[in-house]
Amino acid sequence: MVKLRVNGEDRSFDGDPAMPLLWYLRDELALVGTKFGCGVAACGACTVHVNGDAARACATAMGDLDGQQVVTIEGLSNDGGHPVQKAWRSQNVAQCGYCQAGQIMQAAALLKQTPNPTDEEIDAGMQGNICRCGTYQRIRAAIKAAARGAV
Amino acid sequence: MARISIEQPSRRLLLQGVAAGGLLLALRLPAAAVEAAPEAKYGADAMPHGVVRDPHVFVSIAPDGIVTILCHRAEMGQGVRTGLPMIIAEELDADWAKVRVRQAPGDEPRYGNQDTDGSRSTRHFLQPMRECGAAARMLLEDAAAARWGVKREEVAARNHEVVHAPTGRTLGYGALAADAAKLRPPALEAIRLKDPASFRYIGKGELGLVDNFDITTGRAVYGQDTILPGMLFAVVARPPVFGASLAAVDDGAALKVPGVVKVVRIEGTPAPAKFQPLGGVAVVARNTWAAMQGREALKLRWNDSPHAGYDSEAYRAALTETSRKPARRLRDEGDATDALAKAAKRVAADYYTPHLAHAQMEPPAATARIRDGACEVWTSAQSPYSVRGEVAARLKLPIEKVTVTCELLGGGFGRKSKCDYAVEAALLSQAMDGQPVKVVWTREDDIQHDYFHTVAADHLEAGLDAEGRASAWLHRSVFPSIGSIFAPDPKHGMAFEVGMGLQDTPFAVPNLRIENGEAEAHTRIGWFRSVLNVPHVFAMQSFAAELAHAAGRDQKDYLLELIGPPRQIPLPQGTEPTQYWNYNEDPRKYPVDTGRLRRVVELAAEKADWGRSLPPRHGLGIAAHRSFVTYVATVVEVAVDDQGRVSVPRVDVAVDCGFFVNPDRIRSQMEGACVMGMSLAMKSAITFKGGQVQQSNYTDYEVCRIDDAPREVRVHIVPAGIEVPPGGVGEPGLPPFAPALCNAIFAAVGKRIRELPIAEQLKA
Numbered sequence: 078m079v080k081l082r083v084n085g086e087d088r089s090f091d092g093d094p095a096m097p098l099l100w101y102l103r104d105e106l107a108l109v110g111t112k113f114g115c116g117v118a119a120c121g122a123c124t125v126h127v128n129g130d131a132a133r134a135c136a137t138a139m140g141d142l143d144g145q146q147v148v149t150i151e152g153l154s155n156d157g158g159h160p161v162q163k164a165w166r167s168q169n170v171a172q173c174g175y176c177q178a179g180q181i182m183q184a185a186a187l188l189k190q191t192p193n194p195t196d197e198e199i200d201a202g203m204q205g206n207i208c209r210c211g212t213y214q215r216i217r218a219a220i221k222a223a224a225r226g227a228v
Numbered sequence: 229m230a231r232i233s234i235e236q237p238s239r240r241l242l243l244q245g246v247a248a249g250g251l252l253l254a255l256r257l258p259a260a261a262v263e264a265a266p267e268a269k270y271g272a273d274a275m276p277h278g279v280v281r282d283p284h285v286f287v288s289i290a291p292d293g294i295v296t297i298l299c300h301r302a303e304m305g306q307g308v309r310t311g312l313p314m315i316i317a318e319e320l321d322a323d324w325a326k327v328r329v330r331q332a333p334g335d336e337p338r339y340g341n342q343d344t345d346g347s348r349s350t351r352h353f354l355q356p357m358r359e360c361g362a363a364a365r366m367l368l369e370d371a372a373a374a375r376w377g378v379k380r381e382e383v384a385a386r387n388h389e390v391v392h393a394p395t396g397r398t399l400g401y402g403a404l405a406a407d408a409a410k411l412r413p414p415a416l417e418a419i420r421l422k423d424p425a426s427f428r429y430i431g432k433g434e435l436g437l438v439d440n441f442d443i444t445t446g447r448a449v450y451g452q453d454t455i456l457p458g459m460l461f462a463v464v465a466r467p468p469v470f471g472a473s474l475a476a477v478d479d480g481a482a483l484k485v486p487g488v489v490k491v492v493r494i495e496g497t498p499a500p501a502k503f504q505p506l507g508g509v510a511v512v513a514r515n516t517w518a519a520m521q522g523r524e525a526l527k528l529r530w531n532d533s534p535h536a537g538y539d540s541e542a543y544r545a546a547l548t549e550t551s552r553k554p555a556r557r558l559r560d561e562g563d564a565t566d567a568l569a570k571a572a573k574r575v576a577a578d579y580y581t582p583h584l585a586h587a588q589m590e591p592p593a594a595t596a597r598i599r600d601g602a603c604e605v606w607t608s609a610q611s612p613y614s615v616r617g618e619v620a621a622r623l624k625l626p627i628e629k630v631t632v633t634c635e636l637l638g639g640g641f642g643r644k645s646k647c648d649y650a651v652e653a654a655l656l657s658q659a660m661d662g663q664p665v666k667v668v669w670t671r672e673d674d675i676q677h678d679y680f681h682t683v684a685a686d687h688l689e690a691g692l693d694a695e696g697r698a699s700a701w702l703h704r705s706v707f708p709s710i711g712s713i714f715a716p717d718p719k720h721g722m723a724f725e726v727g728m729g730l731q732d733t734p735f736a737v738p739n740l741r742i743e744n745g746e747a748e749a750h751t752r753i754g755w756f757r758s759v760l761n762v763p764h765v766f767a768m769q770s771f772a773a774e775l776a777h778a779a780g781r782d783q784k785d786y787l788l789e790l791i792g793p794p795r796q797i798p799l800p801q802g803t804e805p806t807q808y809w810n811y812n813e814d815p816r817k818y819p820v821d822t823g824r825l826r827r828v829v830e831l832a833a834e835k836a837d838w839g840r841s842l843p844p845r846h847g848l849g850i851a852a853h854r855s856f857v858t859y860v861a862t863v864v865e866v867a868v869d870d871q872g873r874v875s876v877p878r879v880d881v882a883v884d885c886g887f888f889v890n891p892d893r894i895r896s897q898m899e900g901a902c903v904m905g906m907s908l909a910m911k912s913a914i915t916f917k918g919g920q921v922q923q924s925n926y927t928d929y930e931v932c933r934i935d936d937a938p939r940e941v942r943v944h945i946v947p948a949g950i951e952v953p954p955g956g957v958g959e960p961g962l963p964p965f966a967p968a969l970c971n972a973i974f975a976a977v978g979k980r981i982r983e984l985p986i987a988e989q990l991k992a
Contacts, residue, residue, distance in 0.1 A: 093486065096517045104461065104515040109453035110446020112638070113516075114589050115671040119926040122589055150446030162444040166436060169892055172305030172900055174443035175450055175589040175638025200935035207926060209589045209639050210305045211903025212896070213934040214941060 081142045083108070084152025094140025098132075099123045101139055102149060110150040110178050114207070121206030124179035124186075125149045131186035133205075150178035153185060161185045164223035172210035180206050184220050193224050270814035272352035275343065277336035277613075279356040283364035283413055285338060286316060286357075293388060293402030295322050300332040300339035301349045302610045303439070304588075304640035305900070306958045307893030308349045310438045312357050315889060318429045319361030319422055320368075322401070323388040329438045334612025334632035343611040345645050345755065346811065347856035347956020350889055354954050362421050363413045371407035372399050424950045433892035439636070450638045451608030454595040456664040460489060462656050463519045463668055465526055466508040466677050469919035470751045471499060471533035477509050478527035485525055487518025492659040494652060500715050503618045505648040506677060506752075510656055516668050533919060538750035540582065540915040540922075543683070547747060548578055551687035551706045555745035556720055558731050562739030567700035571691025575778050579688070579767040580983045583914035584681035584756055585929055590638020591669040596653035598662035602629040607650045608637040615647040619654045630654075641904075642755035646679050646713075675929050676921040679754025680914055682707045686767030691739075696779025698735070698790060703771075704743040705730050705764055712749035719746045721760070727809030729764030729853060729963065734822055735772075736792025751916065757904065761855045761963040766984065769851035769967035773974065783971055784833050784850050791852075794823030811857050817953055818857040824884050825854055827946060828861035832882035835944045836863035845869065846877075849971030851964035856956025858885040859946075862902070862964040864938075866972035872990035874910060876938040876969065884946035885955040895943040898961040902941045905965025907931040911985050 079090040083106060090101060097116075102108040102125070111134050114122030118136035125134045126148040153159050157166075161184045164170075171177045180203070187194060187202035194202060199220055208216065222228050272279045280286075288296045297313040313329045316322075332339050341352070365385045372390035373380045376397065383390050389398045429435060442448040467473065479491035489512045496507020511522035568574060594607035596619075603623055609615045612632040620627040637644055649667055656665040669677075684707035691700035709725060711718040721730075721744045730742055756762070769787075776786030796819040810818060829852045838848065845868050852861035863880045881898045888894055911930040915922045923929040970981040979990060 093517065093521075096515075100515055100517040103453075104517070107455050108446075109449070109455065112450075112589070113452055113591070113668070115926050117671070117925055117927065120589070120671075154445075157441055157445040165444045166440040169437055169440065169896065171437060171440065171443045172307075172896055173303075173589065173637060173639045174305070174439060174448055175636075177443050178446045181444060204933045204935040207589065207931060207933060209587055209641075209904070209931060211900035211932070211937065213903060213932075213937045214899050214939075215896070216934060 079139055079143045081145050081147060083147045084149060090139050092139065094138060096139045097135050098125070098137040098139060098142060098147065099134035102134060108149050108151055112175055112178060114176065120176070121183055122176045122179040124182040124206065126182060126186060129189065131183050150182055153182065159185060160223040160226065160228055161188065161219070163228040164219040167228050168215045168219040168222060170212050170215040170219050172212055176206060176208045180208065180216055184216070184223070188220065188224060194220065270812060272341065272356070274812050275341040275352065277341050279353065280338065280340035281356040281360040281363065283360050283367060284409065286360050287320065287364045289401050289405035289408070291402045291405060293326055293400050294328055295320065295326055295401065296328045296330055298332040298339070299329055300342050301353070302342070302344035302612065302634060302637055302640065304344070304610065304637035304644065306897060307437065307890060308344070310435060311350060311890045311893060312353055313438065314429045314435060315354060315357040316361035316364070318427055319358050320365045321385045321387055324429060324435055326388060331634045334616050334634060336613040342613050345610050345642065347958045347960065351857070351954050351956055354887070354889065358421055359416065359419050362419050366414050366420065367408040367411045368401055368404045370411055371404040375399065375404070375407065430889050431891065433890055449635050450590050451606070451635045452590055452593040452638065452668065454606040454635065454666055456595060456597060459595065459664040459666055460512050460514065460660060461516045461519045461666050461668060462510045462512045463516070463523050463670065464494060464508050464510045464652060464673070465523050465528055466506045466673065467496065467530055467533070469530070469533040469536050471535045472530040473507065474509065475529040475531045481525035481527070482511055482522040485518055485522040487514040488522040489513055490660065491526070492656055494655055500713050502714055503614065503646045503648050503651070504622065505652045510652070512656060512660060512665060519668070520670065535750040536919040538916045538919045540917070543750070544580060544685070547683065547685040547706050548580065550745040550747065551578065551685040551704050553745065555704055555706070555743040557741060557743050558726055559740060559742040564700045564702050564739040564741035567739035568689060568691045568702065571699055572694045573692040573778060574689065575692065575775055576689040577771055577774055577982055579686040579770060581684050581763040581766055582984065583683045584908055584912055585675050585678040585914050586641040586643035586756055587675065587926070587929060587931055588639025588641050588643055591671055591674040592644065592649035593666060593668050594650040594653035595664055595666040596650070596657040597664035598657045601625070602631070603654050603657070604631050604633070605650050605654060606633045606635060607647070607653070608635050608644055609647050609650060610637065610640050610645040611647070615650045618647055618651050622651050623654055623658060641757040643678060646754055671926065672924045675923050675925060679713065679752045681756030681762065682710065682753045682760070684763035686763060688767055688771040690771070690775055692775065692779055696781060698737045698775055700739040701733070701735060701737040702741045703730060703733060703768060704745060705767070706745035706747050707760070707763065708747045708749035708753055710753045710755065713752055713754065717749050719748055720744055723807055723809045725760045728760035728855060729768060730760070731808055732820055732854070733768060734797060734820055734825055734854065735790040737790065750919070758855060758959040758962040761853065762908065765851065765853045765963035766966045769853065769964060770970050770982065773849065773971040774980065777974070784829065784838055787850060787852065788826055788829055791822050791825055791829070794826060796821055813857055820854060824859045825852055828852055828859045828882040828884050831944055831946060832861035832863045832880050835882065835942065836880035838863065845976050847972045847975030849968045849973070849975055851967035851971060853963045855960045855963055858883065858955030858957065858960040860960045860964055862968040864965070864968040864972045866969060866976050868973060868977045868990055870992070872992050874973065874986065874990060875936070876906060877940065879938045879941045880944065881941060881961060882944045882946065883961065884948070885957050886952040887948050887950050887954050888945065891945055894945055894957050897957050898943045899941045901961025902965050903932050903937045905962050906938055906969070909966040909969050909984055909986060910936070911987060913985050
C-alpha cells in the first residue's frame with residue numbers, strides 16, 4: 078500500500094507499483110491537467126512537483142511515492158494566481174495549450190530554485206519541455222516577467 | 229461530348245420534318261447548356277454545407293446579460309475560439325467581459341462547414357460572422373424599439389445596451405434577450421455592418437485568449453482527457469507495415485494482465501481506406517496502464533504487405549532519378565529546352581525532403597459510447613462532421629445517430645483532419661456492448677502510424693543570360709500523393725498538391741516549365757501544415773538564392789528580380805488539363821499578386837536591416853512565398869559555430885494576410901511556424917526500412933526545444949483595409965523558413981544545403 082499526498086489530500090494506492098504516477102493521476106483521480114505526451118520522460122507534458130521538485134509523472138512509479146507529496150497543475154494555486162500562471166496569461170503564451178501545464182510546473186520549479194534566471198538558466202531548466210506549437214519565445218518572456226514580479 | 233449529344237438529336241428532329249423546332253433546338257441548346265453550367269464555386273461556397281450566419285444559431289443571451297457565442301471551428305492553437313467570437317462580439321457591440329465561448333458539436337447542416345483545415349476559418353467566416361453579429365445587434369435594437377414603442381431609427385446598440393437617443397433611455401442586452409430571441413433575423417441585404425473605423429476588438433490584438441485561464445490551471449479539456457462513468461481504456465496494436473493484415477493473435481498472456489478486460493480485433497480497410505482505421509488488435513482495460521501492459525503481452529503475427537519492401541534510401545534514389553527525367557507538364561511558357569541550351573550559364577540542383585510526422589503534443593484519442601442505437605463520440609478533431617460520417621459509415625448507422633462533442637485539440641497540424649482514432653473508439657464501444665471506451669494512442673503509435681507528410685525530390689534547372697538574368701526555369705517535383713488515401717494511387721500530384729509552390733511559381737522568367745513526375749505511395753500520406761509548399765518552396769527559394777550566387781548578385785535583389793514587376797499572374801495554363809487550384813479561392817478576388825509578394829520581401833528586408841554587418845560565421849538568408857492566399861517573407865539570421873552547430877538568434881517575418889482580426893494570433897502563428905520550420909530543417913525525419921517506420925518517440929523523431937529554437941522572431945504585419953480579403957494564417961509562415969535558413973547558412977559558411985534535415989551535414 079502506497080500512501081501519498083496529492084494536492085494536499087491523503088491518498089492510498091494498492092495497484093501495480095510499476096504504474097506511472099501519470100496514469101494514477103489521470104485515470105484514477107481524474108486529475109487530467111497533467112498531460113500524456115510521450116511516456117518516456119522526453120517531452121515534459123506530464124511535469125508535476127514531487128516534494129517541491131519538478132518530476133515527470135510518466136516516469137515516476139507509484140511504488141516510489143510512499144510518503145511523498147505530489148502537486149499537480151490543479152494544485153499549484155487555488156485560483157490560478159501563481160505568478161507563473163499569471164505571467165503565462167499576460168503574455169498569451171499558449172497556442173494549443175496542451176504542453177503548458179507541464180511548462181508552468183517546470184517554470185515554477187525553476188523559479189523557486191533560481192528566482193532570476195539568465196537565458197542560459199532558462200534553456201537548461203526548460204529544455205526538457207517540448208512545445209510543438211513553438212511558444213518558446215513567449216515562455217521565456219513569461220518566465221522573465223514572473224521573475225520580475227511584472228504580472 | 230456534350231456538343232455531339234446535343235447536335236445529334238437536333239439533326240434527327242430536322243430529318244423528321246420538324247424543321248423549325250429542330251433548328252431552334254439546335255441553336256438554343258448549346259447556349260442553354262452554357263447558361264445551365266453551374267457558376268464555379270469558390271471559398272466558403274465551395275465547401276460542404278457552406279456558411280450559416282443565423283444569429284439564433286450562434287448567439288444566445290442570458291437575462292443577466294452574459295452573451296454566449298458558439299465557435300463552430302476546431303481550436304488547435306491557432307486562436308479561432310478567440311478570433312471568430314471576437315468578430316461576432318464586435319458587430320454585436322458586446323462587452324467582451326460579458327462574452328463566453330462554447331464549442332459547437334459536429335453539425336455542419338446547422339453551423340456550416342467545420343473542416344478546420346487549409347487556413348480557412350477567418351478567410352471563410354470573417355464576413356458571415358460579421359453578418360451574424362450585426363444581425364443579432366439589429367434584433368436587440370428591434371426588441372428595444374418595440375418595448376419602448378418608438379421608431380426603429382431612434383435606437384442604437386452601444387456596448388451591451390440599447391440606447392433611445394431622444395430620451396436617453398437604455399436597456400441592457402440581458403433585458404432584451406427574450407424578446408430578441410423571438411424575432412426573425414433580418415434578410416442578408418438588410419444587415420447593417422459596422423464601419424470598420426469603429427472597430428474596438430477586431431484588428432487590435434488586445435484581448436486575452438478565451439481559454440487562457442483554463443489552460444493555465446489545468447482545467448482545459450482535450451480529447452485525451454474525456455472521463456465518463458464506467459469508462460474503459462484501450463490501446464491498439466496496429467500493423468507494423470502499411471497494408472499488412474493480422475495473421476494470428478495469441479492473447480492468453482494479455483488477458484492475464486490485471487485490469488485487462490477484453491482483447492478485440494479491429495478489421496483494417498483495404499487501401500484506399502480514407503480515414504478508416506489501420507486495423508489490428510485492441511486491448512481494453514480498466515486503466516490506460518493496464519491496457520498498455522496487455523498490449524505488450526500480445527503475441528502477434530502479421531501477413532506480408534506489398535509495402536514490406538519500402539526502404540527510404542532506395543526510394544529516395546528512385547525518386548531522385550525520376551525527378552531528372554521529363555514528366556507531366558503543368559506549365560510550359562516559352563521554350564525552356566531551347567533557352568537552357570542557349571543559356572550563357574546553366575545551373576541545376578536536386579533537393580530532397582523526407583517524410584515527417586506531425587508529432588502534435590497530444591497523441592490522438594477518442595472516447596465513444598453506444599446507447600439505444602446511437603453513438604456518442606468525444607474527441608479532438610479538425611473536422612468533427614467527417615468524424616460523424618466515418619463513424620456512421622463504419623457502424624452502419626444513419627449520420628443523425630452519431631454525435632460528436634468537440635474537445636480542444638492538443639495540436640493538429642493536419643493529423644487530426646483524419647479521424648481513424650475516433651472510428652476505433654466507436655468499434656471498441658460496439659465490441660463492449662456500448663460501454664464507453666477511450667482509445668489512447670501512445671506517442672509511439674502516433675509517430676509510427678501517422679498519415680505522413682510526403683517525401684519529395686525536386687529537380688531544378690535554370691539558364692542565365694550574359695548579365696546573369698534567368699532566361700529559363702525548370703522545376704520538376706516528384707512525390708507520392710495524398711490522393712492515394714482516397715482513391716487508387718493517382719501516382720501524380722493532385723491539383724491541390726501541384727498548386728502549392730509548383731504551378732504557382734511567381735517568377736517572371738520568359739521560358740518556364742513546371743513538371744510533376746510519377747511516384748507510388750507506400751504508406752499513408754496526409755496533410756501536414758502547409759502540405760506540398762514545404763518541399764516545393766524549400767527547392768524553389770533555395771534555387772533562387774543559388775542563381776543569385778551564380779550571377780554574383782545579392783539574394784534579396786535577385787529574388788525581387790525573379791519575381792519581376794508588380795502584376796497579377798494569369799492562371800497558369802497547363803499543357804494537360806490541370807486546373808490551377810488557387811486554394812479553391814476565386815482568382816478574381818485572390819489573384820497571385822506579385823506586388824504583394826514584392827512588398828513582403830521588401831518589408832522583411834527593411835525590418836531585418838538587410839545587409840547589416842554580422843559577426844563571423846553569421847549570415848542572413850531570405851525566402852518568400854504566397855500560400856493559402858497570404859504572402860510571407862522570412863529573413864533568418866543564422867550562426868554556425870566551428871563545430872557546425874546551428875543557432876538562429878533572430879528572424880524577421882513580414883506577413884500580408886489581407887484584412888486581419890487578431891494580430892496577436894498572427895504573431896503567435898508566425899513565431900510557431902518558425903519553430904516548426906527550424907525543427908523540420910534541422911532534425912526531423914521519418915524513414916522506413918522493411919516497410920516499417922524507424923522512429924518511435926521524441927527521442928529519435930526530434931523537434932526543437934527552447935534551447936535550439938529561434939531565439940527571437942519579429943513579426944511585421946502589412947496593414948490592410950477591409951477591402952483586402954483575408955488570407956490564411958495558420959500555415960503560410962512555415963514554407964519560407966527552411967529555405968531562408970539554408971540561404972543564411974550559405975551566406976555564413978558557404979555550404980549549400982539541398983537535403984533536409986540538416987542534421988550532421990555541417991558538422992566538421
